[in-house]
Amino acid sequence: MENTSIFLNLSESEMLALCKRLLNLEPARRDCTVERDDGIDIDEWLTVRARAWYAALLSSGPVAWLPVEDLKNDVTATNTDGVVTAVYPTRCARPIEWKLGGWQCSVTRFVHPDDDIARLQHNPWTRGRCCHPVAVDHGNRLLLYSIDPDATPVVDMARCVATPVNGHFVFGHAAIPDLQKFLADQQP
Secondary structure (H helix, E strand, O other), rough: OHHHHEEEEEEEHHHHHHHHHHHOOOOOOOOOOOOOEEEEEOOHHHHHHHHHHHHHHHHHOOOHHHOEEOOOHEEEEEEEOOOEEEEOOOOEEEEEEEEOOOOOOOOOEEEEEOOOHHHOOOOOOOOOOOOOOEEEEEEOEEEEOOOOOOOEEEEEEEEEEOOOOOOEEEEHHHHHHHHHHHHOOOOO
8 A cells, every 4th residue: 555654544443433523522421421212323323424435535535545556466457459458456446547568658547438538449540559548437447448459468557546455444634624524514
């Protein structure tokens, strides 16, 4: 993982405690007893909101706030007439920078299949080549344009926002105000 020294790495219980502090629910008062049987389960409510915030952050948050890994060893790639189909690794929340062997540069823009640039890739004469490669994002796989039709595809780089393997919440300190705003906007 890149830049891990500036990241928080929180378990679910640590994330719950952070959410409570951000909403001024902690520290709890311990000098009195109050009982209710008609309230919500605040821990469950906050846990669901924290998971939703983190999923949104992984899919669209600033890359500087997120764990990025090169997952090239986990990519499955096949070549069909010069078009490489690269299936995302399961940990890839979204691609950041990819490069195939033989390309002169990497791609950092991943276009939607309906984009005009994606449509140009259907024609071998207008598709990206090693000097102007194009990546079309189909959600769980990329179509990478292009390489020699007879070449075996080699993924040199597959930098992705990576979902942590241990179920933790890993994000930069700069994301905390965004979390606080999200939680405040979600209050029942």
